Amino acid sequence: MSLALPAGWSTVGSKQETRFFWCSSPWLNMQALYLRCFPQMAAPGFTLGTFVFVLLVSSVVNYPNGKVTKSCRGMVPLHGHSPQSEPIHHIAVSQRKFRPGDRIEVTLSGPPFKGFLLEAHDAEDLSGLPIGSFTLIDSQVSQLLTCEDVQGSAVSHTSSSKKTEIKVYWNAPSSAPDHIRFLVTVVEKYKIYWVRIPSDVISQPNALPLTTPTVTIAPLSPSPPVSHLTKPFSASDCGNRKFCVRSPVNCDPEKEPACVFLSFTREDQSVMVEMSGPSDGYLSFAFSHDRWMGHDDAYMCIREDQSVHIQPSHLTGRSHPVMDSRGILEDMAWRLADGVIQCSFRRNITLPGVKNRFDLNESFYIFLADGAVKDGRIYKHSKQPLITYEKYNVTDSPKNIGGSHSSPLLKAHGALMFVAWMTTVSIGVLVARFLRPVWSKAFFLGQAVWFQVHRVLMLITSGLTCIGFVLPFIYRGGWSRHAGYHPYLGCIVMTLAVLQPLLAAFRPPLYDPRRQMFNWTHWSIGTAARIMAVAAMFLGMDLPGLNLPNPQKTYVMIGFVAWHIGTEVVLEIHAYRLSKRGEILDDDRIQIFHSITVAEAEGHVFKKVVLAIYVCGNVTFLIIFLSAINHL
Numbered sequence: 001m002s003l004a005l006p007a008g009w010s011t012v013g014s015k016q017e018t019r020f021f022w023c024s025s026p027w028l029n030m031q032a033l034y035l036r037c038f039p040q041m042a043a044p045g046f047t048l049g050t051f052v053f054v055l056l057v058s059s060v061v062n063y064p065n066g067k068v069t070k071s072c073r074g075m076v077p078l079h080g081h082s083p084q085s086e087p088i089h090h091i092a093v094s095q096r097k098f099r100p101g102d103r104i105e106v107t108l109s110g111p112p113f114k115g116f117l118l119e120a121h122d123a124e125d126l127s128g129l130p131i132g133s134f135t136l137i138d139s140q141v142s143q144l145l146t147c148e149d150v151q152g153s154a155v156s157h158t159s160s161s162k163k164t165e166i167k168v169y170w171n172a173p174s175s176a177p178d179h180i181r182f183l184v185t186v187v188e189k190y191k192i193y194w195v196r197i198p199s200d201v202i203s204q205p206n207a208l209p210l211t212t213p214t215v216t217i218a219p220l221s222p223s224p225p226v227s228h229l230t231k232p233f234s235a236s237d238c239g240n241r242k243f244c245v246r247s248p249v250n251c252d253p254e255k256e257p258a259c260v261f262l263s264f265t266r267e268d269q270s271v272m273v274e275m276s277g278p279s280d281g282y283l284s285f286a287f288s289h290d291r292w293m294g295h296d297d298a299y300m301c302i303r304e305d306q307s308v309h310i311q312p313s314h315l316t317g318r319s320h321p322v323m324d325s326r327g328i329l330e331d332m333a334w335r336l337a338d339g340v341i342q343c344s345f346r347r348n349i350t351l352p353g354v355k356n357r358f359d360l361n362e363s364f365y366i367f368l369a370d371g372a373v374k375d376g377r378i379y380k381h382s383k384q385p386l387i388t389y390e391k392y393n394v395t396d397s398p399k400n401i402g403g404s405h406s407s408p409l410l411k412a413h414g415a416l417m418f419v420a421w422m423t424t425v426s427i428g429v430l431v432a433r434f435l436r437p438v439w440s441k442a443f444f445l446g447q448a449v450w451f452q453v454h455r456v457l458m459l460i461t462s463g464l465t466c467i468g469f470v471l472p473f474i475y476r477g478g479w480s481r482h483a484g485y486h487p488y489l490g491c492i493v494m495t496l497a498v499l500q501p502l503l504a505a506f507r508p509p510l511y512d513p514r515r516q517m518f519n520w521t522h523w524s525i526g527t528a529a530r531i532m533a534v535a536a537m538f539l540g541m542d543l544p545g546l547n548l549p550n551p552q553k554t555y556v557m558i559g560f561v562a563w564h565i566g567t568e569v570v571l572e573i574h575a576y577r578l579s580k581r582g583e584i585l586d587d588d589r590i591q592i593f594h595s596i597t598v599a600e601a602e603g604h605v606f607k608k609v610v611l612a613i614y615v616c617g618n619v620t621f622l623i624i625f626l627s628a629i630n631h632l
Helices: 408-434 449-476 486-504 515-540 552-583 589-630
Strands: 090-093 103-113 115-122 133-136 142-147 150-157 163-171 179-189 192-198 226-228 243-247 260-267 270-278 282-288 296-304 307-315 330-337 340-348 365-374 377-381 386-388
Touching: 090 179, 090 192, 103 115, 103 179, 115 163, 133 142, 150 163, 243 365, 243 386, 260 365, 270 282, 270 296, 270 365, 282 340, 296 340, 296 365, 307 330, 307 340, 408 449, 408 515, 408 552, 408 589, 449 486, 486 515, 515 552, 552 589
Parallel strands: 226 330
Antiparallel strands: 090 103, 103 163, 115 150, 115 179, 133 150, 133 163, 142 150, 179 192, 243 260, 260 270, 270 340, 282 296, 282 365, 296 307, 330 340, 365 377, 365 386
16 A cells, blocks of 8 residues: 645546555555555655555545545545544634625634635535635635536645635625535644634625524544454464465564564454554555555554554545545454554454445455554555465465565566676676687687677577566556656667667678777677666666665675676786786797797686686675565
């Protein structure tokens, strides 16, 4: 499952673009689910991050830029906290009487605040549509919103910077009602906000007295009771009475603090849910019809100081998750111990008439994620959510299953590229550059052995690259805009990998005048491809779709690069010393001939030994990466 401040609110995007959106918010406040769940799938680099979730009772989601057009009628941000009851901010108007066409100055003032949403309403129908339009006085701190197709019918902040006063003009429409009251929602910080603070009423001349009672804010529904757990959850009934999802597979939450545990136990027409795992912020899980986040039924356990807040939510497209009422949950309980969050609750298998809740007698993919929380805001999950390999019905027969933090297609992509650009291409280059004299007189299928080995390894490299190249496009259904520079470097590598064998097919004969130009071109393209490939691998390891363990992945990749460069340096030094040894031999022809033969023989043995050691080391690095990918 962007770091946003209570002050703004955002809208919903398309489901196809929503991959693993548990980034930020009051669902995850995932930056507070995603400054976006796909990741730039995150931005590349040695580490990355970001996601927000922010909510609202009537579809308001926190955003620092104040773009809340779709939320104009929902002035109650649902941050998982209750609004303050006593307003400390004030709305002042420049006049108490108005006529259609008048421009009235409206001032919001009070202690520093970060966000706001201001509207004008019919004082006799405060739940109705906004009335009239506004004109900005300072566009640096406030902006107009188009609500209900009326341009400028609301005003919000432009950033999360602190403000103490906002001034705007309200333009009275020709169809204005007799009485107008301004309402404002003010956010000081994520946990502290005031909802629909009213102004004094302004009225048209000769209007009948206002008969509507004073503004009141409907109280939030009372929270269901929450109790405390006394011990870790047990995995002994997994596969017998409990449907369990665990990471690592078969871990025991009673004995292993690092165990991420989720269980479902059917009890008549309800399901008891248990979730635990190491986290200083939140744990969350979701039911999804596919492996992409969007239109999903989600639940979070959010740490708040020394307590845990249990909250259902839902996700609509590529947007910040929206918090829902906790009224559907029963028997809620939690525990904090040794850095582990535990929470449990019960919900009915079917919830007729309740929006955004799935019937649990169907099959779904299950997502598990965790991340940070600060000041009540939920940030991007620390790594890609764990996703089950297939759909499961948690109310059916109990099972004991695991999942993966990466798609099989992306894992295959990473594995193929590591094999191609760590192993086959590296060995092929060393053979062509340093082993040519060793196998120059040995032939296989009409060609020197060194050349055949080099050609086969390079063709394998090109083939693996082509296969690996298309897998992310199949996975994403097109180009990924959230993968940073990695796909661009990948396209360059792919082009060079295809160009090299095509260029080699037109290699001039040995003594052709164009042969030297071919050799330099062939070497330059190959070297450029290898450098680009290493850079692409460094960036790709940090993308959320793969996200190998930190910091080990960086150390291992640096180790591989050093291992390869070190081997080339050793062979270059050896070749130089061998050539110098030949230059200082005695001038006697026979002695020179004999000595060169001995030197060559010694050189051949040395190169074979170095190659064997290099291959062993290279394969070791490769196995480390392939093993890490397999354990995602």
